[in-house]
Amino acid sequence: ILNVEQSPQSLHVQEGDSTNFTCSFPSSNFYALHWYRWETAKSPEALFVMTLNGDEKKKGRISATLNTKEGYSYLYIKGSQPEDSATYLCAFEGSGGGSTLGRLYFGRGTQLTVWP
Amino acid sequence: DVKVTQSSRYLVKRTGEKVFLECVQDMDHENMFWYRQDPGLGLRLIYFSYDVKMKEKGDIPEGYSVSREKKERFSLILESASTNQTSMYLCASSLWTGTGDQNTEAFFGQGTRLTVV
Numbered sequence: 001i002l003n004v005e006q007s008p009q010s011l012h013v014q015e016g017d018s019t020n021f022t023c024s025f026p027s028s029n030f031y032a033l034h035w036y037r038w039e040t041a042k043s044p045e046a047l048f049v050m051t052l053n054g055d056e057k058k059k060g061r062i063s064a065t066l067n068t069k070e071g072y073s074y075l076y077i078k079g080s081q082p083e084d085s086a087t088y089l090c091a092f093e094g095s096g097g098g099s100t101l102g103r104l105y106f107g108r109g110t111q112l113t114v115w116p
Numbered sequence: 117d118v119k120v121t122q123s124s125r126y127l128v129k130r131t132g133e134k135v136f137l138e139c140v141q142d143m144d145h146e147n148m149f150w151y152r153q154d155p156g157l158g159l160r161l162i163y164f165s166y167d168v169k170m171k172e173k174g175d176i177p178e179g180y181s182v183s184r185e186k187k188e189r190f191s192l193i194l195e196s197a198s199t200n201q202t203s204m205y206l207c208a209s210s211l212w213t214g215t216g217d218q219n220t221e222a223f224f225g226q227g228t229r230l231t232v233v
Contacts, residue, residue, distance in 0.1 A: 032220060043206065044159075046221035089159065093220060102147045102166045102212055103174075104222060108158035 002026060002099050004092045006107035013080050014115050020076045021110040023090030027071035029097030034104060035064055035075055036089040044089060047075075080114040087111045119143075122207050122225035129232050135194040137228050139207030146212035148190035149222070150174075150182065152203040159206065165190055166212060197232045204229050 005024040013019050025033060032051045038044040048057040053068040061078045077084055091104040099105065123138035141148065149164040151174075161174030163182040171182050179201060183191040190209075194201055207225040 034221060036222075043224035043226050044208075044222075045224070049219055049221045091222075100172060102210075103161065103164055103172070104149070104210075106159045106161075108156075 002092065002094070002105045004090060004105050004107040006088075006090055006110050008110060009108070010111040010113070012113045012115065015081060017080050017114075018076065018078045019080055019112065020074050021088055021112075023073045023075070023107055025071050025073070025090070025092040025105075026094070026098065027069060029094045029099055030068045030071075030092075031095040032093040033066055033068075033073050034091040034093065035073070036091065037086045038089055038109070039086040047088075077112070080112070082114045082116050085112055085114045120207055120209050120223050120225040122205075122228050124228050125226060127228055127230045129194075129197050129230065131198060131232055133194075133197045133232075135197045135230070135232075137192040137194075137205055137207075137230070139190045139192070139209075139225055140188055141190075141209040141223070142188065143209065143223070144187065145209035145223075146187075147210045147220075147222075148184065149208040149210075150180075150190065150192045151206045151208065152176070153206060153227075154203050162192065162205075194230075197230075199232050202230060202232045 035047040036044040050066040055066040066073045087109040089109045091106045120141045150162045151159045165171045165184040181193045205228045208222040210222040
């Protein structure tokens with residue numbers, strides 16, 4: 001099974017703190033790296049899909065970077081708010097080789113809790 | 117808006133019953149997926165399909181089968197429900213990876229919480 005690792009498993013921060021999480025994935029046969037936010041009682045929603053090494057994407061206070069050569073991506077949240085509390089999932093999408101085309105390989109997620 | 121709709125939000129079934137979970141998407145996506153989500157285990161892929169009548173096993177296909185007779189519909193079948201299949205089931209769809217410079221983000225349904233008693 002292709003391995004996608006996320007760390008930390010959970011994180012508790014105070015409102016206003018900035019935080020970041022890591023996603024590690026295979027550095028070969030890369031097509032895209034996805035980030036999703038999954039709030040309690042809702043469905044996962046895509047934050048970013050990144051395809052190019054060195055890619056940086058931003059949506060409001062959330063940003064992500066991608067290093068395909070070493071196989072990692074960081075998700076940053078600046079000035080965390082209670083509404084940012086959710087599980088953040090990353091998923092590797094391969095271009096074949098050791099991965100099945102079309103399939104997303106999810107990490108187990110980082111559960112973020114932001115205290116007011 | 118892309119929509120992925122699962123037929124039931126909550127379902128209670130008896131052990132041994134045959135259970136059908138239905139999923140429909142309206143974006144003409146090639147890929148459709150069935151996942152289950154259990155505490156501490158993340159999203160685990162049961163089956164996915166990249167075209168009508170095509171399917172691939174995921175990581176935990178045992179006890180499940182799928183059907184994709186039309187592009188927009190992907191059904192998950194529990195042949196004989198067991199209590200260890202009590203879980204949250206999520207359906208998703210996306211564009212096919214091999215179509216070049218496409219955004220292949222997955223769109224998820226609202227989930228079906230299945231309880232097998």
